[in-house]
Amino acid sequence: MQRNTLQRNLILEVIKDLKHSTLQDIIDHVKFKSNNISVATIYRNLEVLEDEGLIRKIPTKFKASIYEDAKLKNHDHFICEECFKIKDLVKDNDKINYLNQDGDLYLSEIKVYYGVCKDCLKHRGC
Numbered sequence: 001m002q003r004n005t006l007q008r009n010l011i012l013e014v015i016k017d018l019k020h021s022t023l024q025d026i027i028d029h030v031k032f033k034s035n036n037i038s039v040a041t042i043y044r045n046l047e048v049l050e051d052e053g054l055i056r057k058i059p060t061k062f063k064a065s066i067y068e069d070a071k072l073k074n075h076d077h078f079i080c081e082e083c084f085k086i087k088d089l090v091k092d093n094d095k096i097n098y099l100n101q102d103g104d105l106y107l108s109e110i111k112v113y114y115g116v117c118k119d120c121l122k123h124r125g126c
């Protein structure tokens with residue numbers, strides 16, 4: 001197997017293992033597994049993986065985007081604003097295929113909800 005492919009597979013593996021990860025999480029874990037991958041290589045591979053549709057990049061209102069395995073069905077996310085825990089939100093009708101009045105076709109939609117998770121609420125004494 002080519003070196004590039006090995007590196008790409010390693011990065012993909014890390015993303016699948018972590019379930020939800022930021023760029024920093026991915027860098028930390030990939031570097032832990034293989035010392036000789038540079039941050040630039042990781043970055044470049046993430047772009048390729050995203051272009052190939054193997055990973056999904058979910059923008060958040062915080063600085064970091066979240067990466068996850070694109071084989072998972074599209075789903076919404078909940079992010080706790082206090083501990084930054086990310087949870088999947090499951091809904092039944094995840095197929096959003098419709099034409100709006102402008103004629104644009106929406107293939108999918110991923111929403112990110114923000115709030116406070118139950119653990120943080122407990123700490124607050126609510």
Ligand SMILES: [Zn+2]
Pocket residue numbers: 080081082083084085116117118119120121
């Ligand atoms: Zn929390």
Ligand SMILES: [Zn+2]
Pocket residue numbers: 019020068075077087088
């Ligand atoms: Zn998710």
